[in-house]
Amino acid sequence: MRYKDKHQLATEWQTLLQRTSSPVRQAVESLVLTHCVYFADHFYQVMLEDPNASLFLSNDQVGQRLNPSMQRWLSAMFSVEHENFEALVEQQEKVGQVHARIDIPVNLVLNGARQLKLAFYRQINRDMPNATHGEASVYVSDHIDMAMEIMSHAYSVANDRNARTEEAYRLFSLTQSVGDERERQRSALLDWENTLMYGVAAQQDAASLPRLASSEFGLWYLHKACHAFEGAPEITAITRCIEQIDNEWLKELHKADTASRMNALSDIRDATRSILMLLDNMLERASGLEAGRDSLTRLLNRKFLSVVLNREIEIGRHSNKRFALMMVDIDHFKAFNDTHGHDAGDSVLQQVAGILDRSTRGGDYVFRMGGEEFLLVLVDTDAEGSRLFAERLRQAIANEPMLVAGDTLLNVTISVGATLHDGHPDYQRSLQRADQALYQAKHHGRNCVVMQ
Numbered sequence: 001m002r003y004k005d006k007h008q009l010a011t012e013w014q015t016l017l018q019r020t021s022s023p024v025r026q027a028v029e030s031l032v033l034t035h036c037v038y039f040a041d042h043f044y045q046v047m048l049e050d051p052n053a054s055l056f057l058s059n060d061q062v063g064q065r066l067n068p069s070m071q072r073w074l075s076a077m078f079s080v081e082h083e084n085f086e087a088l089v090e091q092q093e094k095v096g097q098v099h100a101r102i103d104i105p106v107n108l109v110l111n112g113a114r115q116l117k118l119a120f121y122r123q124i125n126r127d128m129p130n131a132t133h134g135e136a137s138v139y140v141s142d143h144i145d146m147a148m149e150i151m152s153h154a155y156s157v158a159n160d161r162n163a164r165t166e167e168a169y170r171l172f173s174l175t176q177s178v179g180d181e182r183e184r185q186r187s188a189l190l191d192w193e194n195t196l197m198y199g200v201a202a203q204q205d206a207a208s209l210p211r212l213a214s215s216e217f218g219l220w221y222l223h224k225a226c227h228a229f230e231g232a233p234e235i236t237a238i239t240r241c242i243e244q245i246d247n248e249w250l251k252e253l254h255k256a257d258t259a260s261r262m263n264a265l266s267d268i269r270d271a272t273r274s275i276l277m278l279l280d281n282m283l284e285r286a287s288g289l290e291a292g293r294d295s296l297t298r299l300l301n302r303k304f305l306s307v308v309l310n311r312e313i314e315i316g317r318h319s320n321k322r323f324a325l326m327m328v329d330i331d332h333f334k335a336f337n338d339t340h341g342h343d344a345g346d347s348v349l350q351q352v353a354g355i356l357d358r359s360t361r362g363g364d365y366v367f368r369m370g371g372e373e374f375l376l377v378l379v380d381t382d383a384e385g386s387r388l389f390a391e392r393l394r395q396a397i398a399n400e401p402m403l404v405a406g407d408t409l410l411n412v413t414i415s416v417g418a419t420l421h422d423g424h425p426d427y428q429r430s431l432q433r434a435d436q437a438l439y440q441a442k443h444h445g446r447n448c449v450v451m452q
């Protein structure tokens with residue numbers, strides 16, 4: 001069954017409002033004006049006591065923004081004169097969409113609404129004449145329920161869409177060039193093993209032996225494979241092998257007696273072989289379908305951006321690891337196309353995409369956002385690391401002659417806008433910061449990096 005449209009909801013809301021007498025509405029409006037700071041504080045405070053809600057609210061930025069925006073929401077909701085009910089409906093829809101984007105459970109939103117109502121009832125009983133308590137409480141309750149109904153609907157529409165994208169992503173991750181991925185990850189794992197054996201032979205100290213979890217293979221495994229193959233029996237087994245290698249056997253390698261060291265080495269070799277076998281089994285089950293890739297560059301298209309960023313935010317919540325967003329845009333690309341032709345432009349896009357892909361690590365993501373704009377998600381990084389990476393990338397592209405039309409070599413440059421995700425549950429804010437940084441980089445003359 002179709003849900004009511006915006007116009008129907010606006011009419012329904014208007015009718016609801018007219019059920020309450022004008023003096024009572026007026027009194028509730030002044031109550032909100034006087035106490036909206038208290039209402040917002042109360043809401044925030046009670047919600048922070050809930051460990052599930054505090055996951056979403058404890059971030060400083062949320063605190064600074066939520067309180068004033070809650071006050072604005074209350075004033076808009078309870079103003080006596082609503083000129084435009086459709087705008088009021090739209091406002092609730094937007095809130096519902098943000099809730100879906102940050103994946104806040106709906107029960108927390110309903111709990112928040114209940115807390116607000118309680119604060120209202122308390123204040124109505126305290127400040128308003130007895131005779132109006134009933135009418136005012138029903139008015140407040142109906143009004144908040146109406147907003148919740150609209151928010152919940154917008155939430156479920158957006159959430160369904162997210163779930164479908166997530167499913168598609170899972171399928172995509174399962175099927176993205178499985179053959180290539182298998183070879184790449186097999187050799188990444190063997191590289192790690194070789195580096196370790198070399199380190200042991202060279203008698204490196206314990207701290208400098210490479211941990212499998214932080215290797216190229218480990219990052220790919222943690223950030224991509226675990227998600228794509230969630231629930232597969234091989235995942236539990238591989239995770240166990242990695243933990244045993246990093247937490248037990250690497251330490252054994254530093255024991256004084258030779259027997260312990262030899263045993264640890266042989267355990268590590270066996271575990272590496274097991275991982276290779278488990279990996280093969282897991283990847284073999286994946287079909288050969290390719291979806292979600294941009295056809296020109298073979299990079300990810302933006303369809304999976306929300307799934308990837310929400311996933312990284314979730315990982316960050318539990319590990320305090322940060323990720324960086326990097327907007328990369330080829331400079332004066334219109335002029336390049338105009339001068340050298342669209343085919344030459346396409347070829348440059350492919351070569352730039354190749355450099356971006358090769359420059360990133362196994363756990364990172366490269367998206368083509370559209371046209372000549374790309375987005376890099378660099379996992380497990382910090383401000384200095386991502387700035388250095390962006391600068392190196394800029395130089396790599398500026399110094400790499402691009403082959404177009406047979407044997408012509410041409411150079412292009414990129415501008416980069418980068419930002420470190422601040423832990424906020426809504427990735428949209430970090431994307432906007434990266435966009436602004438890119439805008440500044442263009443403004444500063446292009447072929448440069450701006451971090452925000």
Ligand SMILES: Nc1nc2c(ncn2[C@@H]2O[C@H](COP(=O)(O)OP(=O)(O)OP(=O)(O)O)[C@@H](O)[C@H]2O)c(=O)[nH]1
Nearest residue numbers: 329330331332333334335337342345346371372442
């Ligand atoms: N060859 C080719 N060109 C594309 C593709 N997609 C977008 N473009 C072109 O990319 C150009 C982008 O131009 P603008 O957005 O004006 O930016 P710009 O010329 O790079 O200028 P700045 O970004 O300010 O340095 C347009 O001319 C698009 O037609 C594509 O797939 N292939």
